[in-house]
Amino acid sequence: MPKHEKSTEGNDGSGDNEEGSAAENEENVKGTDKGRKRATPRTARGHGRGRARHGDEENEDDEDGTRRAGHHRHRNRRRGRAAGNEGSDSDAEAAKARKNQANQKSKEDDEEEEDGKGGKSGKGKNEKKVDKKPDKKGKKEKANKKKKDKKKSGSGSDSDSEEEPITEEELAKLKEEVEEKKKLIATLRNKPWKMKKKLSVLKEAQLFVEKFEGALGKGKGKKFYAYKVMMTKKWMKFQRDFENFKTACIPWEMKIKEIESHFGSSVASYFIFLRWMYGINMILFGLTFGLVMVPEALMGKPYGSLPRKTVPRAEEATAMNFATLWDFSGFAQYSVLFYGYYNNQRTIGWLKFRMPLSYFLVGVGTIGYSFMIVIRTMARNANDDGGGDDTSFNFSWKMFTSWDYLIGNPETADNKFASITTSFKEAIVEEQESRKEENIHLTRFLRVLANFLALCTLAGSGYLIFFVVRRSQKFALEGLENYGWWERNEVNMVMSLLGMFCPTLFDVISSLENYHPRIALRWQLGRIFALFLGNLYTFIIALMDEINLKLEEEKIVKYNMTIWEASLYNGTIPENSTAPPIQVDPADVPRGPCWETMVGQEFVRLTVSDTMTTYITILIGDFLRAVFVRFFNYCWCWDLEYGFPSYSEFDISGNVLGLIFNQGMIWMGSFYAPCLPAINVFRLHTSMYLQCWAVMCCNVPQERVFKASRSNNFYMAMLLFILFLSTLPAVYTIVSIPPSFDCGPFSGKTRMFEVISETLEHDFPSWFGKVFGYASNPGLILPFILLMVLSIYYLNATSKSYKEANLELKKKLQSQAEENKRRNKQKAQKSNEQEENPFETEPPKPKGGKQDESTPNQDNKKGQDGNESKKTGQPQEASSSQVLQHPSLAPSSHYPPQSQAGNLPPPSIAVTRPPGPRRYGMPGYPPGNPCFPGPQPGMPRGPHNCR
């Protein structure tokens, strides 16, 4: 302690060493005396907290804050001592200074309690001082630090005397302590204390760190240490600011919270999912927009310079019509929005931007990024899950976790109350097992029927889409001009309508089945999923057909092109044979059908029409219905609000699935229509607002309020599945279908991915290409795949074994718990018996009462210890409980010490009872009669044991 005292002193000395004088030293002695006088009364209150060093600091601070005069003297004293240390004074004075230190130390011990109680006002002031105000003390400290950092102040001898007193261990100890405090600061918020206590502890810890961080940096690494400390501080501050900024940047937080409070966490989980999707789409949009669309628009050849960048002559008249644009043809088709517009020039602009390569990589990157982010989110969610799926706590969980604290709306609360009641009732009924499966045959029959109907619906919808797509192909062959709006948009409309009505149909069907609502929800989700998937794949197969048709057409067009070119040359060669490039308006050049743009257009149209149907459904199904119910309720024969139409509920499953499938379409189509992520971002943005509004103003909370804890990963799993399914066709088209010859960035190549090898050839050194060639040959790739498969197998096997071990452990724990229960019961019975015998318990009572006061704490602790260690399954409590017990009692009690530690046994009696009577009492009372409700003073839990 003195050493440490010196260290601060030394610091001070370096700051104000010029002031040292004997007079001040004298005064200083008085100061300490006074301080001691003041301190002595506190001793009574003081309960030592064993943080001596810290106490010292607090003590000083406290004086500082509350008694200015004392502080002054104190400071003076310090200065004086510093001077003494410097050797400018005589030895005697130095000795006095040492004495002071000793005094100081004793005083510290007295006043340690101050850091616990933390005189609030004084400390608060103090804090400010240290933090900001260049008050005297603060300044001094600052000066201190600075001086330590910069100039090793004063004479060389001064610095010597400063550094000597601190030994290595001291330093290490100090460092440890500082680290400890820092840790305390970091984990303080996890402590279940009252805010006041937390605040005071925090202040104290911060003060401590602030003081001694500087003192640590003695010796060689001083500068570096100070620098490090400073940097960590800055870094912490930056991190904190950044965190603030980050939370401020999360969009729609308040909106979602509002919804959450009205509808519970399940509806909110949809909106959180929507927001997450929005984030992903923003990144996809950034990729396509920044790396593909903008460079092409800025640096690529302008509109009209090439045939592929010009609207053909035949369409020119209608190219700017709104109907055409709405259909994403005309000018929209020949713009950066679609694949066909891009040129196959290797580099564009002055930056030598490699457009085709960029296009390809963005396409691949989009998919790769999506996979990564979905899987990462899933893994994180899986970690967050408690991993508790055993049913051993069925009732407890129902009791303690069924109330959703988020609910802040009376209606939802009512529903929640009702659902909790029913769930309790169901559980009770299940528990009693009195529910007979009445008419099980009927239920089975109904379920089979329901599944049959659902399958029929699925098949019907699939066929309908196939039929419609075929029909539309026929229309397309005959020319769309002869048909109206319906024929043109038939496919999209049919798909949207199916998506709208089939889920309702499934809902009706599922009411036949009479499942538990949670299982029913799963079935419902599965069916809708199958429906959407079927629709999507039918659509894709139809598209493939169309692609093949276009490819055929392309061949013809290619042939015609050569004829056309030849004729062009034939006509012009005689006139000008030296100038082969003939100026033909690019609009007049015949061109191929460009299947990629067609695919992109289809997806864009589908997305847009899907969006429109969603919005219209919301407006009609929710808003108009709500308006109708609200206002016609006054003049209607039955209660509309609680009767038939009622208000609509928010359909979570349908909405989530819609979102997921929409995203699937984006993933599929974004390679051929770079504008698709942009459209999707717009859609999500608007639907966030629209749906928030619709939910808040025209939906009612669900009758069955579900919890959302598990559903998050369920959504994610579906998303991953859809991602996989939607990348399949996209990858297939990229890898195995030749790109169109006259449009898009890959025109002229036989396959799209050749752009990679081309880049390797031209832009990388030859050795790189060679290495790549070796790396990509099958001899190397096959073993690699084999290795991956093997490692997957290995990991799978290990995880399985872990799971088994887990299960085993769980079983063990359970059996142990059972055993403990049994043992405790026995023990409780026996101790009850002894309690009942007044003859034995009477004599040691007064003695027990005395000892009682001293032991309960220990015993309590012991019990808890026992509990904890029992949980971890270590037999360590045996020793601890035995030690605390009366030595002669341990052999006499028949129970292993574990059980004693388990349920806080009546400590006073167990400890104080003489061994003799107990031995006698045990055989005396049969264990079958423990339920004697006698007065049991030391044993509050007695009656509960005899249930």
Add this chain to the structure above:
Amino acid sequence: MVKDCTFFTRKEILRLFYRYRDLAPQLVPLDYTDKPAVTLPYELIASMPELKDNPFRQRIAEVFSEHGDGNMTLDNFLDMFSVLSEMAPRDLKAYYAFKIYDFNNDDYICKSDLEKTVNKLTRNELTPEEVSLVCEKVIYEADVDNDGKLSLEDFQHMIIRAPDFLSTFHIRI
């Protein structure tokens, strides 16, 4: 400063302060630098929309208040929402949940506490037999040391395995 004691950012703390102040603008001063000792009565705290419909609102207020009477200072208020925030760890939440469900403050959840909990959860719609059955089942399930009531360890042991605990035991503000 307060930030280290809670799970909130600066902005959130300020927002909470304004929420607190909105409960009683005439009582709470805007300037909190000199730390006035202002407490709001339970009736005001319980009228917050976040707590209004919670069957355990009184317990929550009592547990977090200074003297267990439901009256709160700003510090208690911050404390409460810090524990109930999303960022609070499981153990901390479990500790306070235990205190909330421990109606008679004897550090054990005993049968009467459980009965109160069930009645609050179901608004007295279960018959007494059903309630006592449920309570017995709960004690049977969760009581590891078999003393007829749930200690904090029992409670933590049980609640930490609950899948829904974290998602339901929080209030967003």
